Amino acid sequence: MNDVAIIGVGLHPFGRFDGKSAIDMGADAVQAALDDAGLQWKDMQFAVGGSWEIANPDAIVGTLGLTGLPFTNVFNACATAASATQVCADSIRVGRFDIGIAIGMDKHPRGAFTVDPTLVGMPRWYGENGQYLTTQFFGMKANKYLHDHGISQRTLAKVAAKNYRNGALNPNAFRRKPIDEDTILDSPVLNYSLTHYMFCAPDEGAAAVVMCRADMAHRFTRTPVYVRAVEIRTRRYGAYEVNTTFAPVDEDASPTVYASRAAFEAAGIAPEEVDVVQLQDTDAGAEVIHMAEAGFCADGDQEKLIAEGHTEIGGRLPVNTDGGLIANGEPIGASGLRQVHELVRQLRGEAGDRQISGTPRVGFAQLYGAPGTAAATILTT
């Protein structure tokens, strides 16, 4: 089995780009990643691509060059990019290829995601009843978590304010203006106790990551970052997850708990060793909850950790240093590769105004989405 190194990362800014297709954004992200690695498209032995809005991400070869390379399309909702990362890394790990690229791109219309519930195995009445909304589940989960673990609504505002602040430091972010806590709290309640400015928005963007066999990495970069683990889990019986009509009385933990645990075990790394963290902040409550589910603190400790600034760029557990989903929005196919891009920048010491201090060695990224699917990725220098 080969170890796997990331030797190039590229990002197309996230936001709204009228007149520009997702494939064109994807091609720009690929070019940026190739430039970062000092390689060309024809050097790619294989590719993996993920998108929601593009039926066939491999159509991007028409833009990048018809080299005949094998291209695998993946889709796993909000965890799509983790599937792309995993398939790309594992294809190198098992020795099938030496060098390849993972690509994510999307271009969503404005507003909350809406699709026909029957396309994901849900009864049509669930949508007709006004329940088939991911934001509604996040409101329900956050409201219960706040109640059960003594977290204040102001802490949610602090999380969102931090992410907007970090976004202001990130030239690629969608939201680049700081928003203060009171404005966040006073914005319209979308799903109690979550307000408008506590949510991310579906938007547009692309990201790409070039990987190779670790023993080749120093040919291309002085600062390889290694893919130690990518674990994906679906919901277990007992978990109350997004887009479900019912839940059992006996509770089980969320898939993020299982994916994170498996990733730490596979990497042989403990949560205490992580220097920089990317969490799925679909909403501010999700960031708070995922801190505990991923293993970085006990339930309820977030109130104090966040009040004391530990999750800020200058804190000891920096979370979503590039502004996360709240400041970047969520182009589903690209979102998790944006997380990887940010971790690589931080671990290389290239994150500019948002660079964390010291010599970070370990990065962690988590994704969560419908219908209760989570992923955890661990990168190290």
Added chain:
Amino acid sequence: MPRALAPEISTWPDPDPQLLGSRCRDCEAVAFPAHRRCPRCSSRNVAETTLPRRGTLVSWTTQGFLPGPPYAGRETAATFTPFGVGLVQLDDVVRIEGRLTENDPSKLHFGMEVELTMVPIAVDDDGTETVTFAFRAV
């Protein structure tokens, strides 16, 4: 005569309607709506069952903006009134996600007792009312 949004998931128009789920004959797990296989043990040995009418509110939120298609309500963004949504534990049998008749956060409490009811969700052009299940405070 009103019609039910989803006639197959409840005993409405019975006067005290109950939701219809499935119970696994092998492991007793209850699901809603009725599942063809048990989500806990994968058994296909499942049977339809009526669910208790009363329960407690395990969690709740509000829907503050107009849901997109295929939402059955005929409001517009301008006329939309937020509604409550809850996760209700029916006795010790199962937890059901459903609408609440109360939409005011100050009147919703964790653990409050609720019971099943049917509420209007839309009126067709010909005046036919569509009703759906919801939970109201006891």
